[in-house]
Amino acid sequence: MIARTKKKLTYQDYIGFPDDGNRHEIIDGDHFMNPAPSVYHQAVSRRIQFQLYTQIELKQLGIVADAPIDVQLTPHDIVQPDLVIVLAGRSIITPTKIKGVPDHLIEILSPSSDYNDRVLKFNLYEREKVPEYWIVDPFEHEVQQCLLGPSGYQRSTHESRVRCSYLGGEIEVDLSAVW
Template sequence: MKKKTFEEVMKESPVTYEIYANMVDDGNRYEISDGVLELTSPSPMFIHQYICHEMQVILNVSCRSEFIIVPSPIDVILSNTEVRQPDIVMIHRSRISIISKRGIKGAPDLVVEITSEHSRRRDKVQKRSIYAKYHVPEYWIVDPSNFTLEQYVLVGDRYELADVYAEDDTILSKTVPCSSFSMNEIVRNLPVTPEMLE
């Protein structure tokens, strides 16, 4: 199959995972939202990447024996017309069968999105709705502007806000019981002051 450019794919309706997977690699990151190709935010800022890395390190220490922990970019293929790239994905080792050559086919146990001014609305409204629709059991939204973590837990077909963690609050999860850390642990070793990043 001939690889298509972004412009060619934008003319497709709906955009399916097969079309997306056969795009020319132009260096950008995309997601598919209900059959529509979307360019993700500009390259992540330093604080975004730092928090993502630190969270992955901490989760690996306590959870790697039970969970596969994967940072973005990784395709989470929720359906043929819904493909997302969360910042961190956790999959229980008993569900390793959802990992494929191309990405993750189905709902992970937990997804993490680290917001930015460009993605805040998409993360808190659109993605929250999508992850609930496809039955991702737990969703964390980390906000670097105030160093908080919002924990959403699936109840039926929708998320309920279980807790908001800040500073030394210990982040606990029934979905990921090995998790036990605080936002202060994440930002403790930040090499610059938060003010320098504004």
């Protein structure tokens, strides 16, 4: 659901949104609100996070954070991705949010977020040069991996395993353990 405003909203507007159990985001200055994710959505997120956590965070290679976490990409773009990976040595994590472009963002589709995740966030993440973006489809049991190249995102679809492009390609998610 979109609530159109006359002025482009910023992080200051964002922090004034109600804590009402909905997911509030600002994309290109417009306010978007979605209901809390389903139990299945959360289970899929947790299973992916667990695999990434054991391969990244436990080895002190970075952090794997889950929603709700604020990611401020620009003054007018504040999102709450399902999963966020920031590799070690980056200084974009503040006490209240991630301010800057993470190394990897993951969105898990739900009926209420499908358009935002596939179109609005895809365009936003590509424009802001997020190196890797996954669109996880829990209904079709596949992951669309979007890797940033010179002319934008290059997409590939995975149904059994998906390997991250960073850290030498050593990080992999076994999708049979996700669904």
